[in-house]
Amino acid sequence: MSLQLMTYLVVGFTFVVYIGIAVWSRASTTGDFYVAGKGVHPIANGMATAADWMSAASFISMAGLIAFLGYDGSVYLMGWTGGYVLLALLLAPYLRKYGKFTVPAFIGDRYYSKSARIVAVICLIFISFTYVAGQMRGVGIVFSRFLEVDILTGLLIGMGIVFIYAVLGGMKGITYTQVAQYCVLIFAYTVPAVFISFQLTGNPLPQLGLGSQVSGESVYMLERLNQVIQDLGFGAYTDGSKSMIDVFCITLALMVGTAGLPHVIVRFFTVPKVSDARRSAGWALLFIAILYTTAPAVGAMARLNLVETIWPGGSPETAALAYDERPDWFRTWEQTGLLGFEDKNGDGRIQYYNDANPDYAPIAEARGWEGNELSVDRDIIVLANPEIANLPDWVIALIAAGGIAAALSTAAGLLLVISSAVSHDLVKSIFVPNMSDKGELMTGRIAAAVAICVAGYLGYNPPGFVAQVVAFAFGLAAASLFPAIIMGIFSTRINREGAIAGMLSGLLFTFGYILYFKGVFFEPLAENVPENWLFGISPEGIGVVGMLLNFGVAFVVSRLTAAPPAHIREMIEDIRVPRGAGGAHSH
Template identity: 75%
Template sequence: MELKTLTIIVVVLSFVLYIGIAIWSKARSTGDFYVAGKGVNPIANGMATAADWMSAASFISMAGIIAFAGYDASVYLMGWTGGYVLLALLLAPYLRKFGKFTVPQFIGDRYYSRTARIVAVVCLIIISFTYVAGQMRGVGIVFSRFLEVEILTGLIIGMGIVFFYAVLGGMKGITYTQVAQYCVLIFAYMVPAIFISLQATGNPIPQLAFGSEMSGEGMYLLTKLDDVVQSLGFTTYTDGSKSTIDMFFITAALMVGTAGLPHVIVRFFTVPKVADARKSAFWALLFISILYTTAPAVGALGRMNLIETIQPGEVGTPTGNLQYSEKPDWFATWEKTGLLTFEDKNGDGRIQYYNDKNEAFQANAASYGWQGNELKVDRDIMVLANPEIAQLPNWVIALIAAGGIAAALSTAAGLLLVISAAISHDLVKGVFAPHISEKKELMVGRIAAAFAILVAGYMGYNPPGFVAQVVALAFGLAASSLFPAILMGIFSKKANKTGAIAGMVVGIVFTLAYIYYFKGMHPELNNAEHWWFGISPEGIGTLGMILNFSVAFVVSKATAPPPAEIQALVESIRVPKATT
């Protein structure tokens, strides 16, 4: 069967599955809509959290980022998993014990302040919209690449599907579709990974193949990769080029940000008991780690495959490079999409791929007769082209499309739900119309979800240049605003309303301003020379978090301590057993 037809069939089948689940799990109460009636099995919740968490970026782009950044990309691997340790130990069990519906609600109750709740809603909306715009874009891109439709058409189909199950099913619908989406995406990710591992090293387990010898060469994959990339003027694969302080701050911002993302936190509100919240964090990290420990292997193998294809002979010899007319089929396929581009700068009919930005290497390159890097490779190709490089059948390629769409849809749905809950539960029910009936609140929630989808869709189609770049920065915003307020709310009885509000405002304003200065206003100054203490905008959330904590601490000291009933509330959330 033709690939396109097959892809359409697989993708449509996956949609039928999601819609079926949504109809089966329709939300009937606000409890269903916000927290799936608190009846989700901890393992199912772990899977749903993993799907919620792993976005199009994790699925499509991460292995490619690792392939080209090598050791530097470790910040994402540690950052996006280490945050779950913080969630499990510091936040999830206590927030579950608190037992309400939303993150701003916790902040509002704990800091006995409507203002605090509204500030939290504003932070949540800034964080979630930055994040969701990238997801909707991802949906559009996956559609357009695999099904050859316009990005706008892809976006509308994606919005339609999310609209259906998020608006109808609420958290309950989202949870069970996410479970299905996790299964689709992990299967789609692992099948090609296992095959390319087997082909390259004879070991089918990617995590082990990563440290194995290349088949028939008696040389370790990573040792060889280090040698080869160095001989082409790139940074050694297993060494980094980022400064230690920047690595440290970015990792911290990603970890803390992960723990502070509202759409991840609320997943732990959906399980029946405190002990289940802890258990669920374990399952979530297990399901996430399956992909996250495979990605570095896929990255290294992908980079190796690419270089061996382009540079089959010795570096610098006249016939060492691949002749363009002899390129493999997958090369031609991906050239059509624009993800691979070749320009024969020195007119020798062969492809040279090397680091022409490395000044020390320029003399070598010139002596080889090379006149610049001739191959541009989009990082996404490392995952997208894998099945073809490994010569796997068409159904595997179709699966990758379904997997990428599943990853993007599941994350988008989770984000849209927390946005709608913040509007209907925190703003409408909490502030403007406290006496609204449950039925009406549910209706408002659905309208808010529909509205959020439209805004997200618009932002995905027409992303402000700034937002497109800052998806990864949503973590810094979460780290500098919500995380400290929640953490102090649990671990300090002394943290008070004024302190928390001041901390959140200072944290998010500082982080936003720093990011906007370097990414929006002066992109030309965005380098280590101009950064404060050598910390990039990606890592500045950590400093924002420290500021938030310090401001909250000092202001809380200087103002009246929280009332006795709030201190009792803090005591009660620390203990699983209900105290009456």
């Protein structure tokens, strides 16, 4: 059976399962559509939360970032994992007890202000669309390579699948579909990792293989990787180039930014009780840890396999791979445009080295090299890894299904958040307060359908700045929504004026800083180099300063204006005190 036919069968089977689940569990009420009727088991909810959390960024991009950034890539691991812990401990149980299943609803009620609610909706929609554009790009990449269709066709298929289970099934359909998607994506991620770890080190556990010796040799795998990439002018894989303050700020921005992302918070409303929300948070952390502890090994092993494919002897002292003798995986990925070769010195061989390193230039010149001739999109590393390692076709087909599952699961969660923000937080709560349950459900479905079309467009025509504003999405969430939620839960003194002033100041500062250095919509106004950064903090980490500014402004303005009404202060106290506290056996 050919690889293409096997891929069609495996991916097609998963699609049938997803659609079947969506039809079986379709939403009939707004409760089903928004929070799955609050009837999901904590373990199932833990799996669905893990699938929601682990987007195409986790499945496709994270190991690719680690593969090329090495030690510096650890900020993504620490930030995204830490963000989940922060969300599970500091936010989710309190919001679940309060009973509002959207972030704008909580902010609007807590700060007794429609203006605060509208600001929160605008932040939420911007963050969600920025994030969903990346998911749709992931869908396009996977389809274009493995189903050998163009990106537009792949996107239309993906949009059709999401439309069926998000628009019809709502949160109920999405939850049970995401349980299936978690099983697919985690199996697809770990099976190739086990094979490759065993190939390279003889140890089937990738987490241990990362620190093991190369099979049949007395050298450790990371030592070998350091040696081969330093021979090509790259920095040591296990050394970092970022300053400590920048690593700290990027990690913290990712943590608080992801903790403020709304599509995971809503997950804690789909279980029957507050105690179940805590339990499902624990299960989700376990399920997420399986992928996140495997990613560093996948990144390191993929980088080693890639370099040793181009330099069969593992060193530039030996001849590089002849372009005419390139392996099949190289040819198929070339067709997607995500892998490219340009023969700069006309020798017919693939020169892959760090031509940005001035210390390496004389060595390259002495060897007759005229620049790096290989361009590799980081997003292909995880997907191409099984092919580079010559694994069986069924493993390659499985990873295609896993990549699609990761992208679609998060895209569906984000699209539902956008639809609930529009239908519940804008239309029902502000413009048409007397809308019926049936009317709200129809508005939610229409909003989800429109959001899918916009997301598909962004996936097909990604704005030139999508890659740049991924950091912006997290910085924006960190600087706007996160402080408003935290202060709303833990402070009775922060009032309406303080919250709105804080959100706007954090938002505008972070937006302005990234615009200044990254040039999101036009050429940057200043060079994006450490010497020019405020306190040495890069645009990726500046959300932390925006967050602190938000806290500070909110605190000062609240002190200078009237305290919140008594019923709001009582409500906050009630959120923080467990039900039955002070009673003997209260439930």
